[in-house]
Amino acid sequence: MRVMIVDDDETLLRGMQEWFVAGGNEVVTFSKFEPAKSYLADARVDVLVTGVRLGAYNGLQLVMLAKAERPDMTAVVLSGFDDPVLRNDAASIGASFRVKPVPHEQLLDGVEAVSGRSFAL
Numbered sequence: 001m002r003v004m005i006v007d008d009d010e011t012l013l014r015g016m017q018e019w020f021v022a023g024g025n026e027v028v029t030f031s032k033f034e035p036a037k038s039y040l041a042d043a044r045v046d047v048l049v050t051g052v053r054l055g056a057y058n059g060l061q062l063v064m065l066a067k068a069e070r071p072d073m074t075a076v077v078l079s080g081f082d083d084p085v086l087r088n089d090a091a092s093i094g095a096s097f098r099v100k101p102v103p104h105e106q107l108l109d110g111v112e113a114v115s116g117r118s119f120a121l
Helices: 010-022 033-042 059-069 084-092 104-115
Strands: 002-006 026-030 047-051 074-079 095-099
Touching (some): 002 010, 002 033, 010 026, 010 104, 026 033, 047 059, 059 074, 059 084, 084 095
Parallel strands (some): 002 026, 002 047, 047 074, 074 095
């Protein structure tokens, strides 16, 4: 599977990348909204994992843009705060919501919850 991870926390970004690569997935990472948005315009992504805070934009906007082109894409939104509004907003656009730091088992659960399929990490 092709996985795209977008987060402004470089340490978390690299950790998640290692988890997905170890599961045999193709992974691309971005730390900023604009390059991630550009990549999505030209590439097929099966799973999008994104942080909420991405500079002037946020991960929910990125998920909405991606799902407009590919409604079946699996999306997980990550936040440092367990905000019920963000949780509901993520659910309303078909994304799973997880609180950082997220252990890889919880990330996997989030991916499987929205995709309805088993996934390897």
